[in-house]
Amino acid sequence: MRLTKQRKAIIDLFKSNPGRAFSVEMIYNRIGNGKMNLSTVYRNVDRLTELGVLAKNLMESTAYYYAKKEKHQHFMICTSCFKMLPINHVIEEIIPIAIGKTEFEPLAHDIVIYGICRECQLKTKKSPTNASR
Ligand SMILES: [Zn+2]
Ligand SMILES: [Zn+2]
The missing domain is CATH 1.10.10.10 (Winged helix-like DNA-binding domain superfamily/Winged helix DNA-binding domain)
Structure with missing residues (x-):
């Protein structure tokens, strides 16, 4: 390269x-x-x-x-600060369950959980601009 x-x-x-x-x-x-x-x-x-x-x-x-990553990896991503928290085993386990009896042959998957991380939740709660809401 x-x-x-x-x-x-x-x-x-x-x-x-x-x-x-x-x-x-x-x-x-x-x-x-x-x-x-x-x-x-x-x-x-x-x-x-x-x-x-x-x-x-x-x-x-x-x-x-x-x-x-070299390794296949899934994440939860904070939509506020873009921090990525790794998750894996649970996601891999749902694939055979999703396939069930359909005989679908999975080639790839892409699962991301979006949300707000703990630090960003605390920031929002402490922020005085939001306190009056
Ligand atoms: Zn965050
Ligand atoms: Zn996966």
């Missing part, structure tokens, strides 16, 4: 924030300033996804990216 400076900067962002997902805008806000414009971030993130370095998913209609 030929690693351009821009691509390296993106990879470094994911490496220094393990277990965190980013949208293109978030990547741009963190490392783009002065070094990369938004379309360059898009292009590099797309390429890294094609190369299998990053994995892409959709949250509502926003695409977000995370460092692809």
Whole structure:
């Protein structure tokens, strides 16, 4: 893989924030300033996804990216801070149950649980702007 400076900067962002997902805008806000414009971030993130370095998913209609693990992995993702909490065994166990007697041959699956992590829940509760609601 030929690693351009821009691509390296993106990879470094994911490496220094393990277990965190980013949208293109978030990547741009963190490392783009002065070094990369938004379309360059898009292009590099797309390429890294094609190369299998990053994995892409959709949250509502926003695409977000995370460092692809060697091992097959599922996550719960916080929609507020994009923290990813790994989950696995339970998900794998439901697949044969889902198939049941259908003789469906599963080729791939993609299961993500979206929500709000504990830290973000606490932040919202402590926030004075929400206290009066
Ligand atoms: Zn959170
Ligand atoms: Zn799985």
